[in-house]
Amino acid sequence: MKARVYVMLKNGVLDPQGAAVQHALGALGFDGVSGVRQGKVIELDITATDSAAAKAQVEEMCEKLLANTVIENYSVEIV
Amino acid sequence: MKARVYVMLKNGVLDPQGAAVQHALGALGFDGVSGVRQGKVIELDITATDSAAAKAQVEEMCEKLLANTVIENYSVEIV
Incomplete structure (x- = not known):
């Protein structure tokens, strides 16, 4: 089974990578x-x-690992 | 309008970040x-x-910029 995790910085958190792009x-x-x-x-194969x-x-x-929940949101999708 | 771009390394290209995770x-x-x-x-606001x-x-x-098409695939989604 494949899982896909999206990790984005929360709104309001400065995103220098995005600003550079x-x-x-x-x-x-x-x-x-x-x-x-x-x-x-x-993408995880589980x-x-x-x-x-x-x-x-x-x-x-x-x-526990993939996201820093202080500054990041995540969403999980099973595909 | 919001666009979302996913950039993944092609199959067969070594992914040290993934291996570390x-x-x-x-x-x-x-x-x-x-x-x-x-x-x-x-994520782009256009x-x-x-x-x-x-x-x-x-x-x-x-x-032109977001993906290195030699080693990466991309997909675009308009949301």
Whole structure:
């Protein structure tokens, strides 16, 4: 079973990577980009066969390792 | 309009970040994780109002800046 985790900085947390991308897009001539936020996506191959159990396990992984919940939000998708 | 870009390393390209996450998950006692790949997600706020035009513009951004198409795949989603 495959799980996909999205980790994004919370709103209001400064995102220098996103700001750098936005600046670079402007320098390349792309107009009309009013905001950029950059986050992580983590794809996990897990052996669990029950999708509810898999989701619970991946959420625990997020709390313990994959996301810094002080400044980041995460969402889990089982695919 | 919001666009979301997913950038992942191509299959076969070594992913040390993913390997490090997999190792750390094992060390934390999470069994049953047989593979981890880590990529980027980039959220763009764009002023274009036509979704087809927006998608074409974001794909051009991917080719020129957001993804290294030699080693990375990208996908664009207009939300």
